[in-house]
Amino acid sequence: MTEIAFWGAVELGLVYAFVALGVYLAFRVLDFPDLTVDGSMPLGAATSAVLLIHGVNPWLATAAAMAAGAVAGIVTATLNVRFKILHLLASILTMTALFSINLRVMGRPNVALLSEDTILTPFYGLGVPDYYVRPAFCFVLVVIAVALVAWFLRSEFGLAMRATGANPRMARAQGVRTNLQIYVGMALSNALVGLAGALFAQTNGFADVTSGVGTIVVGLAAVIVGETLLPSRLVTVALIGAVIGSVVYRIAVQLALSADVIGLKASDLNLVTAVLVAIALILPRLRKKGRAAS
C-alpha cells in the first residue's frame, strides 16, 4: 500500500466515522435498528453538492446536508412512533423513498464538483500536500463531533435517551417522554450521517445516488470493531472506539484490496464488508460457547 493510499484510507475512515457515530446513537443508544442511513448519506452528499454548484457558502451547504439528514431521521421516527410501523421496516421505507428523492435533488444520478469551493478549499495550497490536508481536516471535525456527542449523552437529556433505549418502561416511569427521545435521537443520528455525506462529496469531488449502498453495514462494522478494540461501558470511550473502528476498518479493507495475492477487486468491497461484520458478530458468540463448554 502506498502512502497516498494509506492516507486515503484514513480520510475515508474519518468521513465514515460520522456514520459510525450516527449508527452508535441509533443502534446502541436508542436500540433502534435504523437503515435510513443508506439513504441519508447520499442525501447529505446530494444536498451539499447541489448547493455548492449554486454558489452557496460551503459551510451553509454542509449545515443544510445535516438538516436534510435530520429530516430523514424524523420521517423514520414518525413512521415508527406515530404510526407503529416496525422500526426496521419504517427505516427501509424511508431509505427506499430517499433513492428517488436523491435523484430529484440532483436532477441526475451524479453531480461532479470540479471548480466549486468546498469547506476544504481554504486549507489547500498552504504548502501541505492535499492528501494530508483532507484527513487532518476530517480529524478535527471528528474530534469536535465526538466531544459534542459525548457531552450530550452525559447530560440529563442524553441520560434519558440512553434509558429510553435500555428500558423504555422504566424511562416512562421516571417521567421520560420516550417518543420525544426517539425523534431527537433519530434526527441527531441521521444529521451526523448527512454530515458524512457532505464531507464525502467535498473530499471526493462528487455526489452519486448509489454511493449510499451498504453504508449501514460499514457504520455497524466500525461500531463493532470499536467495541472489540476498546471494550468499555463509558460512552465517551465507546464513541472514540467507533471512530477508531471506522479508520481501522478502512485500512484493513485497503490492505486486503491492495494485496494482489488474494485477488480481490474494488467491486468486492461490499462482500468483504458483509463477511467481516458477520464474523465480528459470530465470534463473540463462539467464544462464549467455548467458555461454557470448558
Place this chain on the structure above:
Amino acid sequence: MIRVSQLGITFNPGTPLEKRALNGVDLTVEPGEFVTLIGSNGAGKSTLLGAVAGDVMASEGSIVIGETEVTRWPAARRAGLVARVFQDPLAGSCGTLSIEENLALAAARGRKRGLSGALPRSRRAFFKERIAELGLGLENRLEDQMGLLSGGQRQAVSLVMATLAGSDVLLLDEHTAALDPHMAAFVLELTCRFQAELKLTTLMVTHSMRQALDAGTRTVMLHEGRIVLDVKGDQRKGLGVDDLVDMFRKVRGQELEDDALLL
C-alpha cells in the same frame, strides 16, 4: 392523596377477548396512608395500580392524585406525582447504566431534563450518602453497572430512586415477590421506614396475606374488579391471616384447593 372514582377498565372492548378488569372502583387513599392491596390472580390489583400510574388508561371514571386530575395523562406526565417500584427487579432500573446514572435519572423525575451534566459532583456526594443509608456497602460501587447487583440490592436501590424526586405517592407492585425471604424482609422493612419518614401516600400490591396485615395501615381486597373488603384501624388489628383466607373463600364462593398459594 389518591382518589379513584367509579373507575372502570375494559381490555379489548368489543372483541371476543373483552375483559372487564375493573368495575366501578371507588378508593380514596388519604395523605400519608399506607394501603395494602390483595386479591386473587386476575382480581384487578395490578390493573388498579397501572391505572393510577398511567400505564393503563381508564375506560370510565376519574383518577385524582394530590389535587390534580390525571385521568387522561400518560405515564410519563404523571411521573412527577408518582413514584413506582415494580415486581421484576430488572424492570425498575436500567441494567446497562451505572447505579449513579440510575439515581440521576430518578432524581430528575417530573422535572424538565436539560443539557447540563447529569452527574455533577455535589449530586454524586448526595447519592453516595443516600445509598450508604441502605447499609449494603453499595456506596463504594456507584459506578458499577446496575446489572451486576442482586435482585434484592436492585429493589433496595429502586426504593431509594423512588424517594429522590420528592413526590408524595408511592406505588409498589409486589416489589418483594421475586426476592428470597431474607431480602424480601429487608426490602419490606426499608419500605416501611421510607414510608414513615417521608409520610408517603402508599399503595402496595402483595400476594402475601401476612405482609398485607403486617405492613401498612389499611388493607383492601379486590375480587373480579370490585372492592370486597376495606379494613383499617382496630377492625384491622383484630384480623389474622386465617380471617383473610376465610374472606377470600367467602367471596369466591368455593373452597380454595391450596391455602399455601395465598400465604
